[in-house]
Structures are given as structure tokens and as C-alpha cells.
Amino acid sequence: MAEFILNGRAASIDAEAEMPLLWVLRDVLGLTGTKFGCGIAQCGACTVHVDGEAQRACMLPLAAVAGRAVTTIEGLGAGGPHPVQQAWIAEDVPQCGYCQSGQIMAVVALLAREPRPDAATVAATVDNICRCGTYPRLLRAVTRAPELLTGKAG
Amino acid sequence: MAGDVSRRRFLAGAAALGALGIGFHWPPQAASGEEGELNAWLVVAADGSVTVRIAEAEMGQGVTTALAMIVAEELECDWRGVRTEFASVNRNHRDGRPYGRMLTGGFCSVRGGRAGLHRAAAEARERLVAAAAARWGVPAASCRAEQGFVRHAGSGRQLGYGELAKAAARPPVREPPLKSPAEYRLLGRPLARLDTPAKVDGSALYGIDVRLPGMLYAAIAHCPVVGGTLERFDEAEALRRPGVAAIVEVAGALAAVADNWWRANEALAAVRVTWREGDNAKLDSGVLRDRFRAELASNGELACERGDFAAAMAVASRRLEVLYEMPFLAHAAMEPMNATAWVTEDRVDVWLGTQSPDRVAAAASRLTALNLDRIHVHQCYLGGTDAGVGDGFGRRFESDCAEQAIALSKRFARPVKVLWSREQDMRNDFYRPMSTVACNAGLDA
Structure with a gap:
């Protein structure tokens, strides 16, 4: 138990x-x-x-x-889409989508620790595999997410 | 070389597939009687929202959005009210194959399906216009469809598609006019994918996510040697583990069946199993490499020769002799192979992400001796096939995993989900063939 x-x-x-x-x-x-x-x-x-x-x-x-x-x-996203999920939707990140839950969870944890990570930090921290190769859009969404997070806080 | 021959055969098959297209049947079959269904491809709800049926596999290539755009464009409906669902494989068998061959590959979902979808949506639009004209008692030519409404120019009256759908469900219009590309509102524009919201909140249903009441979970071990079979096994220890229902043979492989997959997979590791490895027992990468090199030397096929090769090589100031060796490669889709089956006396249901629902249905029919009209294959999202680009060489053309699920469900008279571990997925693929290619070239100064 x-x-x-x-x-x-x-x-x-x-x-x-x-x-x-x-x-x-x-x-x-x-x-x-x-x-x-x-x-x-x-x-x-x-x-x-x-x-x-x-x-x-x-x-x-x-x-x-x-x-x-x-x-x-x-x-x-229990109370509506989380800002990172909103950024994902805005950048239309997923293709097959299978890895995306894991990618999003990894990014949310990173942004909580480091609100504006550079590309190298994202690549080093979010090392989840995507076979479709959505990494460039993922990076764009990570860049967009902090603004949405700030917007929510404000 | 053996590997190259099989690949060439497959390429020839794939090319034929592209040439034939998807094989739409026209006119689309009459409505099934479902409320608001105008033809096999689309349903207009009372609120005017439109459900587009997708007869292709969605594996990341965006086909659900692309095909829905074609329908919405030609139907002249409001894109914001468009949703999709996967087309019924069972209905395709019962209803004269309105969706043609249900098979996704060869990069031809849009090119092959587009013409049929335009016509299906156009004829539905024309019937909506005719229904409105009849209600108003005006000529259809004085009405036009626009963004989910039929409007009468003379009087300014309008009716929403949702109000017209019922009256519009009558025999199809044979030769509906198609919109000209100049009139397009959606096609040619980048639009947000319809499947994105479900793929960012975890709600998108992949084959691996299917859950049924009373479902058992199966983990599978195949003979570690290709072509080998199961000789004997001792399941006593595995059966003592919690939640384990049975350890059984399924089509030459070993299945552990339990009340969750982890328990099944742990039980599998506890089975003492002896494999009959067969003729390939000594086959390994080194043997294959030597065999391919020998074949290349003795029996290689000349793929390309440019210029007077012998003369140029004789005087070349620099010579290149390069050997390109590609190993057998697994597809390694992110979602390991899986399928869920529920076999009862008079019906089979199979849930999975598949590029070939027809093949899965045929396998289910063969394994249960039930006719195809009793077989229901439920398409789910595919967690990648081969690099997630809708690649026609995808692993999910095959029905091997589905056959295991069907056999196990039949045996236990309960729904069974078969899931392969990553290791089993990698070791039991239909591999991209190995190849060995020599390139000799001479360069001048």
C-alpha cells in the first residue's frame, strides 16, 4: 500500500x-x-x-x-490549458504526438526552475526523444511559454 | 543481393499503390440512416457542426487536418465547427467499400483521396442548397452556400446547415460542381492542426491507451532467433506471481497474461523457456556482413556507370574505392507494438493504430472464422511509424501483433491487450533491408 x-x-x-x-x-x-x-x-x-x-x-x-x-x-491542465500547453498549441508542436506529454512535463519543470532558458539549456535538460523531429517547434514554444506564464501570473 | 531484391519488390509495390490511388467509389453510398449523415464522409449535426470521417491513419503527417480541410472547403462550412473521426472499417465492408482500400502509405493520402473528397463534399453541399431552395420554393440556382449557411440572394433569407441536414439526406447529386481554386478559403493556407489540443493534454487515444472492462494484459517473448520456435517452457514459478492468469504459447511465441502489463512482463521473465532456434542460430552481424560482401563480389548488380569507366580509371590521378554498408534497421516507432482485441462468439473488435485496417480485419476473420461483417477494427492514433513522416515503409502495415491479441482474446474469452516491450519491438521488426554497395570512381587532377 x-x-x-x-x-x-x-x-x-x-x-x-x-x-x-x-x-x-x-x-x-x-x-x-x-x-x-x-x-x-x-x-x-x-x-x-x-x-x-x-x-x-x-x-x-x-x-x-x-x-x-x-x-x-x-x-x-486541470483548470484549462497550462501556459506551456497553450504555447504548444500556438506553435502546433506535435506531429504523431506520442512523446509530447513527456516533453511538456519536462519543459514545465525546467521553466519553474529557470524561466528563460537558452537553447543549449533546453537541449541539455529536455533530452526526451522525438522520432518526428519536433525539436525546432518545441524550442519556439519554450521561448513563447514564459510570456504566457508571466501573463497568467499578472 | 537478397536484401536489395526484397526492397526493390517493395518499392515496385509501393509505386503501384501510388499510381492506383486510394480507390474511392463514386458516388458515395447513400446515407446509413445516422442522423445528419449526408454521405459516408460527413455528418452535419443539428447545431451545424460537421464531423468529417477520416479513412487514413494519422501518424503525425497531419492527414486528419488535411482531409478535413478539403471537405470543409468544398462543403463551404465553418472551419471552427469541424471535427474528425476515423472512418468505420466495418462499414466499409458492409456498405460497398465507400472508403475504398483502407491503407495508408506511399505518401498518397491527400493526392489519392483528394478528388473523391471534393466530390463527396460538393454533392453534400448541393443537397443542402436544394433542401433550402425547396423549403423556400425558389430555384436552387438563386441560392448559394456560404460558411455553413444557404442564402437566398433575392430575399436575404438564410438557413444553417444544421437546420437543413435532415431534409438534405436524399439520393446523391451525381455531378456536383466543384469550387474553383480562386474561391478557396482554407486550402493553400497553413491552419492549426485539429489534433493538437488532444495531443498536448494527454487525451489523444493511441492503441496502447485502450482500456476495456475485464481486460487482460499480455507481454510477449519471441524466439531470439529469427525463424525459431518455442520448444518448451516451465511456468510454475511465473504462475505464483500476483495477478498472473496464464503463461501460454501464441503463434510460436510465449505470452504471459496478467491483470496489468507490468505484472505480465515480470512474469514472462520468470518463465524458464527453451527455444528451438532453427537454421539461423549462428546468424549474426558478422556472418551477414561477410555474406553480403561475397555476394557483392560474385553477384553484385551494376546500379550506375558513367563515362568510359575502364579508360578513365586507367589514367585517373586519384581513385576512390568506397564500400557502403547499411545494417538491418528497426522502425523503432515511439509507441511500441500493441493491439487490443475482444473476441466473442459472433463478433471481433480490435483496437490499434494501423496503416492497414483491411489486413487486420482479414486476419481477424481468418483466426475466428467469422465473416468480415462481424469484424470491427477501431483505428487509433499511431505513435509514430518510421520517423513519423507518414513513411510508406511503416511497421504498422503488419498485423502480427493484432493476431496475437485476437488469438489470446479468443482463448480467454475476455478483452486482451498485447503490448511488446521495447526490446521485443526492436528484435521483432520487419527490418529495413541490409545492403552493401561498392562505389569506385576515378578523379582527374
């Missing part, structure tokens, strides 16, 4: 302590926005936030999130 906060609400999960959070989210809780890509924390499709930090859920045991706050793509 593990208890944690999921998208702002208390969650109590009866599953193996070593079961990766990804499968708890997808198969036990039905939150399928977080994707499975590689299973070895390389591709980033499963990126979620744990206490605000980007984490790859496919190798994160359920026990590791006990007592912590987990946010998934479904929780990000």
Missing part, C-alpha cells in the same frame, strides 16, 4: 512496492496520457513531476513516491 498525492488529490494504491509508477498510472489508475516508450528511463515519454521535479516514471518504483506529490499531464 502506498499513499501519495496525485494531481492534487490523495491516492492510495495497493500494489507491489517495486511496480513502476508508469504502470500504476496507466494500468491501475487509467491515466494513459503518460506514455511507455522504452522502459529504461531513456526516451522520456513517461516524464511526470514528483514534488515538481521531472522524473521518468517507467523506472520509478511506487514506493519511491510514497508521501510525495505526483503530477501527470492530466493534472497539468
